[in-house]
Amino acid sequence: HFYKTAFGFQSLAYAGPETGMKDKVSYVIRQNKLTFVLTTPLKANNDIADHIYKHGDGVKVLALKVDDATSAWHETTKRGGKSYLQPVTLKDDNGEVVLSGIHTYGDTVHLFVERKNYNGAFMPGFREWKSGYNPASTGLLYVDHCVGNVGWNQMNPWVKFYEEVMGFKNILSFDDNDISTEYSALMSKVMSNGNGFVKFPINEPAEGKKKSQVEEYLDFYNGEGVQHVAIATNDIVKTVTELQNRGIEFLSIPASYYETVLDRVGKIDEDLQPLQELGVLIDRDEEGYLLQIFSKPLEDRPTLFFEIIQRKGAKSFGKGNFKALFEALEREQDARGNL
Numbered sequence: 001h002f003y004k005t006a007f008g009f010q011s012l013a014y015a016g017p018e019t020g021m022k023d024k025v026s027y028v029i030r031q032n033k034l035t036f037v038l039t040t041p042l043k044a045n046n047d048i049a050d051h052i053y054k055h056g057d058g059v060k061v062l063a064l065k066v067d068d069a070t071s072a073w074h075e076t077t078k079r080g081g082k083s084y085l086q087p088v089t090l091k092d093d094n095g096e097v098v099l100s101g102i103h104t105y106g107d108t109v110h111l112f113v114e115r116k117n118y119n120g121a122f123m124p125g126f127r128e129w130k131s132g133y134n135p136a137s138t139g140l141l142y143v144d145h146c147v148g149n150v151g152w153n154q155m156n157p158w159v160k161f162y163e164e165v166m167g168f169k170n171i172l173s174f175d176d177n178d179i180s181t182e183y184s185a186l187m188s189k190v191m192s193n194g195n196g197f198v199k200f201p202i203n204e205p206a207e208g209k210k211k212s213q214v215e216e217y218l219d220f221y222n223g224e225g226v227q228h229v230a231i232a233t234n235d236i237v238k239t240v241t242e243l244q245n246r247g248i249e250f251l252s253i254p255a256s257y258y259e260t261v262l263d264r265v266g267k268i269d270e271d272l273q274p275l276q277e278l279g280v281l282i283d284r285d286e287e288g289y290l291l292q293i294f295s296k297p298l299e300d301r302p303t304l305f306f307e308i309i310q311r312k313g314a315k316s317f318g319k320g321n322f323k324a325l326f327e328a329l330e331r332e333q334d335a336r337g338n339l
């Protein structure tokens, strides 16, 4: 209900006791190319109950579409990936889906999904979920990138994992000189697959005067995990206006940011006023510019949040906004007594 109402997702599929899954229920929701599976336990002592007990609400599975889930599993485990799920073929009247998976940082896993021979709503084991309640889309299109927070000295081992096991490349790096404020610091490396569609930045805390925001995350998530999911839109003013009207709260940006931002980024197509009213940040690189905004945490723990991003040529991640953004984050962190 929350994701449909606030974010404009549509009902797609359901699995639970009625479909043969006795100890949990999953609701699959979709908006354009975004597909989220929201799972809750029906009993104690199952993998989902344990995950929530330890981490609170968060991202457990980052699923990747592959041509061949069997070879993806063989290849990644041969290169040192730890198996989460051996290749399994699921069948129903609509065809078959092959799933396999490996572990990544923390309790997070990558599922490899081969669905070229499937025509049903989602996958075998799920039934189509038709609903009379269909809030309008907010214009969210697809996952632009998904960021993991890892522990002290763990960024480079996980960069190596994405290079060696997954065959990704490190396309960008930020050190604590790029990403530090008066108080807290972090380091980040962006890992991407060959065609650039899949981007996984990896953050590690760095020493600062006070506690890094990554450290606060690690404390409250009880380990490494997904920090934020960045979702693309073609019209950030329209999307964020709609999200705010539906109750999603974003980090507020001081008015002083907007006094100088155009000196830094140059001319942009949008009027500055609505961007300022919403708190949208702007950054430019050699290829163009981008507009981005960050939600407050989506759950009670200060862990997972969403970024909304509109790219106008830029392929980077808003390095010029890090300082303004992190100062905004620190105000929230300080209010929680964790700075």
Ligand code: FE2
Binding pocket: 145, 147, 228, 230, 307, 317
């Ligand atoms: Fe991001």
